[in-house]
Amino acid sequence: MSISLTFPDGAKRDYEDGVTPLAVADGISKSLAKKVVAAKLDGQWWDLTRPIAQNAKFELVMRDSADGLEVLRHDAAHVLAQAVQELFPGTQVTIGPVVEDGFYYDFAREEAFSTDDFERIEKRMREIVDADLPIAREVWDRDEAIAHFNGIGETFKAQIIDDIIPPGEAITVYRQGTDWKDLCRGPHLPSTGRLGKAFKLMKLAGAYWRGDSNNQQLQRIYGTAWADEKQLEEYLKRLEEAEKRDHRKLGRQMDLFHMQEEGRGMVFWHEKGLTLWRTIEAYMRRRLEAAGYVEVRTPQVLDRVFWEKSGHWENYRANMFVCETVEGEELSLKPMNCPGHVQIFKFGQKSYRDLPLRMAEFGACHRYEPSGALHGLMRVRAFTQDDAHIFCREDQIEDEVARFITLANSVHEDFGLTRDHIALGTRPEQRAGADDFWDKTEAQLLNAARKAGVEPVIAEGDGAFYAPKLDFQLKDAIGRIWTCGTIQNDYVLPERLGAEYVGEDGQKHRPVMLHRAILGSLERFIGVIIENYAGSFPLWLAPVQIIVATITQDADDYARDVAKTFKAAGLRVELDLRNEKVGYKVREHSLAKIPLIAVVGRKEAEERKVALRRLGGEAQQALSLEGAAEALAVEALAPDLARAR
């Protein structure tokens, strides 16, 4: 009997029935057999040592491919689990999946692990790799498996079989060496030696069993694993690079902002940081005005009664900062701007002619976020949204959403961020409204996105409790994904707060409300762009755009002139007249990531010129003062103004 395997390039080859992928690889070349980690049979994972008994499409998975890395990482998780169980008897294993760049394993153990244990664990892992233990796939009877795992005290594993694996699906157990085994879907390497040693334990964390904070807390050990040492090193280097971009670090170094313990999750914006803020805000105002928005401002603190009406007291109380006055009133800082905007909408009578009404606010909101959620500028308790609500008729939704997507794309691009994808967050488990309402609203967003030429990626259950949403997932300069920008179609709040307009038919109608933000919050967005640009802002955003640095005091008067000229041209300029060498000044301002340095000495003073040096470059340009001011003023224009020119 022979079987026929079809390779990815279309070639067909015949093999003996029961041939293993490893034997197939070996038959092709020895070096290939060394690098292969698993196979795919008709697209299904297949262990290298598992006999093949049917004709199939066949694919070998190499260790340095994306699929191959997944296999390696999964094996690394198992090796970790075995090492931990050997070193710390009594520890139960739970789950150990592959994640981006690595893997983790969750353990249940009375005593806490410490990162000090990592060295020992890694050492044991290496021993397991050196021992080259065979890994064998076994198919078990469901009840026997449950009984077995319960019998050896691995109750979590038993629970997985009982609760998670659908009846009828094969229960596979992988045996690693003689005694150690783990319930696993596979595939796995033929033996532990093939894993190699390009792995490293990274961090220790708490995690809840099955992701539910009501469940037992487990101890999670994260690790990373790669095809070879070189890849591992590259990965570690990448982490270092990301660390250098950390907005918290750069924020301090560049004197942009700070935070302190008396105001957790609150930002003290320093002069330079606020300059950045105001530049972005001014830009957004122009973009919004051009897109037909009006700007409003609503109160910071409102009575409890108001929040009861809006539904926030019921649904959002835990996140609200509530205070009581001496007269006994209960007030809350606004956690959102939407109810306030509805009040403005309701003021006076609105007609269908007023729609769509696009109402924007740089709205300062306060939300009590759980302490563990706080993270620099990315997650704060006081923040300013570039918020707007579009009041419109149902038949205007698609058009408005499409217009919004176009606007948001353009804004994001202006900040050097490219869109990775748009996510459509669909109905969450806990939600308001009937299913047909969700069918309708989800379809609206989907169609609107398509109308704008975008195919959203569905994020199941990720919607708000009152409406589905589109979230913009942006990629930064080093490929990290950030969520900035969202739009939601809300039928609930206009209803609750009684917003209405007079239609063409003279009757009162309920408008739909589109909640939308392009940046999200100014705080978070500034955090994102600090990391995106690694602090080296493009000229239009740089808090200080140009430094005028003197060589000797002879040039002081001229330098003041130069600074004045640049300032008059609209540039943000600082003067450095210190009695220091130019090399010192250049170094210092370069480290501070100032985009331009205009060096002036006696020669420049005499010729009324500047020697211009750009950040990152070594060349200098000798330019006339007036010419430089004019050219730089144009160069420093915000992207929208540059386009309009």
Place this chain on the structure above:
RNA sequence: GCCGCCAUAGCUCAGCUGGUAGAGCACCUGAUUUGUAAUCAGGGGGUCGGGGGUUCGAGUCCCUCUGGCGGCACCA
């Protein structure tokens, strides 16, 4: 909020097994007037996050609180 780790000068960090603190940068003063990534010399600066305990003696060990970091949970 939960789990783990961490907290020493403005910043980055050193301080072995307990014997009352140190470096570099920054800052201040003086000298130097300098041509594109660090001029030299001197000086000031820390109740070692707060509180409690063990000890003859605590930056160091223990407890506790506060905050930070990494995850988890949360994220309109």
